[in-house]
Amino acid sequence: MRPLTDEETKTMFEKLSKYIGENIKLLIDRPDGTYCFRLHNDRVYYISEKILKLATNISRDKLISIGTCFGKFTKTHQFRLHITALDFLAPYAKFKVWLKPGGEQSFLYGNHIMKSGLGRITENTAQYQGVVVYSMADVPLGFGVAAKNTQECRRVDPMSIVVFHQADIGEYIRNEDMLT
Amino acid sequence: MAACIEDVLAKAEKDEAERLKSISVQKELDLEFDLGNLLACDKNSVDAHGLKSTKKEDFLRSLARDNTQLIINEIWKHPTERVEEVIVVKLPEATTPLPREKPPPKPKPPTKWEQFAKLKGIQKKKKTNLVWDEVHKEWRRRWGYKRAKDNTKEWLIEVPENADPNEDQFAKRNKAKKERVAKNEFNRLKNVARAQKLPIPGQGLVPTPQQSKSDLTRAISVAKVSTASAGKFQERLPHEKAPKNTGKKRKFQPLIGNFSDERQKQLDILKVMDSKKPRIDMTKAVNRQMREEDSESRSNARKGPGKKGRRGNMSGKGKGGGGKGKGKGKGPKGKPQNQRGKAGKR
Incomplete structure (x- = not known):
C-alpha cells in the first residue's frame, strides 16, 4: 500500500471529474475527518485516516481490501472506475439519467441504455459526458457515458443507444470476485 | 469484256509489283551505316512537298521502307553462315558510342588497410x-x-621448447584460427560502419591508446558499481563527486505521512486541471443554442393554432410566410415534446 504519485493522482482525478466535476474537492476536503487515496494491488482505495492506521498492522500479502475501492489502474496506467465508487459518485453527480422501470433490468444485466428505457436526462448533457444512472425512485444503479447529447436524445428512435454502460450494481452479483 | 479482263490483269500485276518492290533504292547521297547498332543515317534532304501533302503517312512509310531496305542490303554484304537452318551474319563492332543508362557506380570507400597501404605505398602482388x-x-x-x-x-x-607440455597444441591452434577469423570479421564490420558513417562497433570500454576524461570517469563509475553489493559499500575519495547519469530511482511518499500536505498537493493538482480547461466549451455552447431553438419553436408551436386564425384575418401575405415556416417546425418537434411529457408522468 502506498500513496498515489502525482501522475496517478492526475489520471484518477481526470476520470472522476467526468462524473462529479469539481466536486472532487469535497471528497478530499471533508469536514468529518481526514480521508485519503491509497494504492494497493493496482487498486485505488478511499480510506479514512483512522482505518488506514489500523490497516498498517496487516501485512501486504494478506491485505485484500480496505475502505472503498474506487477503481484500478490498468497495465497501461489508465484508470478504470469500479461500481464500488458509486456510493461516492452518486451524491455529487453533475449529470444524471433516470431509467424507466422497464429499462432498469436490462441495464442491471450489463446492457447499454436504449432510448426506450430512458425516463429523464439532465438538461444540456454533452455527448460522451460521464453520467450516473438512477432508477425513477432515485436509487443509483450505476454509471455510464452519454452516447448522445440531450437534444439528440429527443429526436432519435426508441431502439438507439443513448447511454453506454460502464458499471452497474448488478456487478455485485455477476462479478463478485473482481470487486475487492 | 476483254477490256475488263485486261484491266483486272493489269491491276493484279501492279499490285504484285507494289508488294515486291525492288531491292535497289536510289539515293543522292549514300547513307552512313553503323551496323553494330543496326543504325543508318540518311543525310539526304527530306522532300518538303511529300511531308506537307495529304499522303504524309504513306510518304513516311515509303521513306522508312527504303532506308530499311538499304540497311538490309548492307547486312547482306557481310559473310553469312548457316547455324541450325538459320542464316546469320556476324555484325561488326559498333562505332557510335551510346550513353549508359545509369550513372557510373561510385567508388567503394577504402578500407582501413587500403588507406594504410596507399599511405605506405604498398602495392598488391599477384600470387x-x-x-x-x-x-x-x-x-x-x-x-x-x-x-x-x-x-x-x-x-x-612438435611441442615447443618453452611451452607447457600438458597444453593441447591442436586446441591451441584451432583457437588461434577462430580468433583470427573473428578479428577479421570484426574489422570488416568496422570498415562497413566507417563507410556508412555509423558509430563504430565495439563501443563501451574498449582499450584505446588515449582515454578521454569522460571515458575515464565512466570507467570509474562502472567499476565502482560492479561489486557484489552494486557499489553500496564502495568508499568515495575525499573530493570525489557523485556520478552523473546513473538513472533515477522510483520513490514514493510514505504511507502515513503528513496528511494535510497530501491534501494540499491534491487540491493543487485539481487547481491546475481546472485552469487547463477551455473557457468556452464548444459542444456546450452548441447544445445551448440547440436548446434555445428547440424551446423557441416549441413555444411558437403552442401559440400557433390560436394565433393562426387571428392572423389569417389580418393579411394574406403575412399568413402565407409565417404559416409555412411554422408548419415545418411543428411536425417533428411537436412529437418529442409530447413523448417527454408522457415519460415524466409515468
Missing part, C-alpha cells in the same frame, strides 16, 4: 592460385579446402 605441394606431389590451391601445406591436417605437432 599464383596453384602451388606445388611436396607431400602430395601435386598442384593444389594456395588456400581453402584441400590447400597445399595444410597445417590443420597434421597428425603430429
Whole structure:
C-alpha cells in the first residue's frame, strides 16, 4: 500500500471529474475527518485516516481490501472506475439519467441504455459526458457515458443507444470476485 | 469484256509489283551505316512537298521502307553462315558510342588497410592460385579446402621448447584460427560502419591508446558499481563527486505521512486541471443554442393554432410566410415534446 504519485493522482482525478466535476474537492476536503487515496494491488482505495492506521498492522500479502475501492489502474496506467465508487459518485453527480422501470433490468444485466428505457436526462448533457444512472425512485444503479447529447436524445428512435454502460450494481452479483 | 479482263490483269500485276518492290533504292547521297547498332543515317534532304501533302503517312512509310531496305542490303554484304537452318551474319563492332543508362557506380570507400597501404605505398602482388605441394606431389590451391601445406591436417605437432607440455597444441591452434577469423570479421564490420558513417562497433570500454576524461570517469563509475553489493559499500575519495547519469530511482511518499500536505498537493493538482480547461466549451455552447431553438419553436408551436386564425384575418401575405415556416417546425418537434411529457408522468 502506498500513496498515489502525482501522475496517478492526475489520471484518477481526470476520470472522476467526468462524473462529479469539481466536486472532487469535497471528497478530499471533508469536514468529518481526514480521508485519503491509497494504492494497493493496482487498486485505488478511499480510506479514512483512522482505518488506514489500523490497516498498517496487516501485512501486504494478506491485505485484500480496505475502505472503498474506487477503481484500478490498468497495465497501461489508465484508470478504470469500479461500481464500488458509486456510493461516492452518486451524491455529487453533475449529470444524471433516470431509467424507466422497464429499462432498469436490462441495464442491471450489463446492457447499454436504449432510448426506450430512458425516463429523464439532465438538461444540456454533452455527448460522451460521464453520467450516473438512477432508477425513477432515485436509487443509483450505476454509471455510464452519454452516447448522445440531450437534444439528440429527443429526436432519435426508441431502439438507439443513448447511454453506454460502464458499471452497474448488478456487478455485485455477476462479478463478485473482481470487486475487492 | 476483254477490256475488263485486261484491266483486272493489269491491276493484279501492279499490285504484285507494289508488294515486291525492288531491292535497289536510289539515293543522292549514300547513307552512313553503323551496323553494330543496326543504325543508318540518311543525310539526304527530306522532300518538303511529300511531308506537307495529304499522303504524309504513306510518304513516311515509303521513306522508312527504303532506308530499311538499304540497311538490309548492307547486312547482306557481310559473310553469312548457316547455324541450325538459320542464316546469320556476324555484325561488326559498333562505332557510335551510346550513353549508359545509369550513372557510373561510385567508388567503394577504402578500407582501413587500403588507406594504410596507399599511405605506405604498398602495392598488391599477384600470387599464383596453384602451388606445388611436396607431400602430395601435386598442384593444389594456395588456400581453402584441400590447400597445399595444410597445417590443420597434421597428425603430429612438435611441442615447443618453452611451452607447457600438458597444453593441447591442436586446441591451441584451432583457437588461434577462430580468433583470427573473428578479428577479421570484426574489422570488416568496422570498415562497413566507417563507410556508412555509423558509430563504430565495439563501443563501451574498449582499450584505446588515449582515454578521454569522460571515458575515464565512466570507467570509474562502472567499476565502482560492479561489486557484489552494486557499489553500496564502495568508499568515495575525499573530493570525489557523485556520478552523473546513473538513472533515477522510483520513490514514493510514505504511507502515513503528513496528511494535510497530501491534501494540499491534491487540491493543487485539481487547481491546475481546472485552469487547463477551455473557457468556452464548444459542444456546450452548441447544445445551448440547440436548446434555445428547440424551446423557441416549441413555444411558437403552442401559440400557433390560436394565433393562426387571428392572423389569417389580418393579411394574406403575412399568413402565407409565417404559416409555412411554422408548419415545418411543428411536425417533428411537436412529437418529442409530447413523448417527454408522457415519460415524466409515468
